[in-house]
Amino acid sequence: RCVSNFITELHLSDISFLSQLTVLRLSQNRMQCLDISVFKFNQDLEYLDLSHNQLQTILCHP
Structure with missing residues (x-):
C-alpha cells in the first residue's frame, strides 16, 4: 500500500521483485x-x- 506518498513515477525496478x-x-x-x-x-x-x-498519459508498448 503506497497511498498518499507523493509518488510521481513508478519504475520497473520499484516492483519487479514483487512477482x-x-x-x-x-x-x-x-x-x-x-x-x-x-x-x-x-x-x-x-x-x-x-x-x-x-494521470494524463498511460503508455502501452507491445
Missing part, C-alpha cells in the same frame, strides 16, 4: 504518466488502484 503481488494501491499520489510495462513481472496482479492521481 507475486496481487493488489497494488497507489491512490492519492502525484503520478502523471504511467508506462504499463512496469508490470511485466507482476503476472499475478489482480487489482490496481490509481485513483486520485494526476
Whole structure:
C-alpha cells in the first residue's frame, strides 16, 4: 500500500521483485504518466488502484 506518498513515477525496478503481488494501491499520489510495462513481472496482479492521481498519459508498448 503506497497511498498518499507523493509518488510521481513508478519504475520497473520499484516492483519487479514483487512477482507475486496481487493488489497494488497507489491512490492519492502525484503520478502523471504511467508506462504499463512496469508490470511485466507482476503476472499475478489482480487489482490496481490509481485513483486520485494526476494521470494524463498511460503508455502501452507491445
